[in-house]
Amino acid sequence: MREPRCGLVTILGRPNVGKSTLLNRLVGEKISITSSRAQTTRHRLLGIKTGEQAQIVYVDTPGLHADNKNMMNRQMNRVAAASLLGVDCIVLLITAGGWVEADEHPLRLVSRQEIPVILAINKIDQMKDRRRLLPLIEESGGKMNFASIVPVAARTGVNLDDLEKAILEHLPHQPPLYPADQITDRNERFLAAELVREQIFRGFHQEIPYATAVSIDKFKRVKGLLMIEATIWVEKEGQKPILIGKNGERLKTVGTRARLAMQKIFAAKVHLSLWIKVREAWSENERALRSLGYTEEN
Template structure:
């Protein structure tokens, strides 16, 4: 690296209401799947770091659960605490919104970032889905009026459009510093944690309509046997009837969840995976703070 191009590094919170594409953006910037994605709100339940390394600098992205206005259940309260807690010590914030839409929860997310006293970049995601492209400019004028953003970036995280300019502007907000993580590191989470998340992603994708929030995953066993990972995953539900839904007729649904999860794990871990799955019932776990703590929700 030449003397003229200083290296910038810092942490950046990725904040927004549920389902605006925060995890898709984090994965696109990291260049690997560190955060699970489905089209259901509440897919991201934990705070995790995605590490995006470029020649000019390193972004340590704090992917957060979506901020909810109504906090009916213990799960929602825990997720809101995780999202707000992720702002401690960060250098900048990305407010992710959906092109053409701004509502009360977007205002809530903006206020949380503004109150943190950090520079805020507005990321307007899903521009590829706007039917009337002429509506984008008036929308941007409307949402930026009276709100202070250091820059505004219309992007499509899914199609990876507009990311280069976003990275350049965000790096400029960060302190001059050496990288915090090695070039090949993509997250601060363990393979064990990621394995549980990949199973939960399949549950959200396949059962989101029927059981959106009643399931969680606990990895009971994670051992390395040469180039083979042996993983045992327990899917927890809240009622017996839900157990039957997850297993499916003749066990077909559970088999499919297991097969797709295993493929994703092999892709992410670069190893062969032997995965076993079980379904168990713990009544009311998602509204029980002690159960949430036991399942790793901080």
């Protein structure tokens, strides 16, 4: 019998195409947070899927966008581009709605690489007319020499086995890089902070999600109970009351939903306390970015 396969696969695409949803589905665990808002994912993170014959290490990336208007955006673009180094295969994501201008930047980036690129056409569940799929596949074939083109629906899991098969072909025969029970490179504190941030991305409009960062001040197991304290950082004093809401309702909702998600992934009862603090213009301040975990390697 040949050695099992193992390799790295970067998932790339414009914001909001479903990269994090896809990673979670492929791995079968909720590792990466998702929302209907662009730029939910701020870090590079791994989702590790270990099977009998292979270990696939997926790399989720912040969405690539052409506009580099603030330091945070520039940082996220750098993280995404750096995630192509040393990988065995790239999955470029677009949606069944068709190619849009914002897809061109990631396309240019991947077509410059020597690495095989699989195009996954996501959200086919939203397609009203399935007859449009074939022309879209044909059009896509003209964009570059894709190793394969696979229509999928990450949210519902349609065709993900086909996508996995296509990926496996490009992975080298080598022993696993990670222990079989490891599902990510991130620790529990990171996941906890992200689950709070996810609720802020899902629950608030306009600038609030982009003005927030979350840090974990305490993460302690006390006899099967997880005691977690987190600080939500905002940029302006005026953003605090918006997050808190009338009678604290909105913050309470964020806390409850994040806590339930934590209980699922940590398989433990969670007690969560949230604090809100102001750190002016943290997204434009390099030191603040670093202390909140937004570094170049991440």
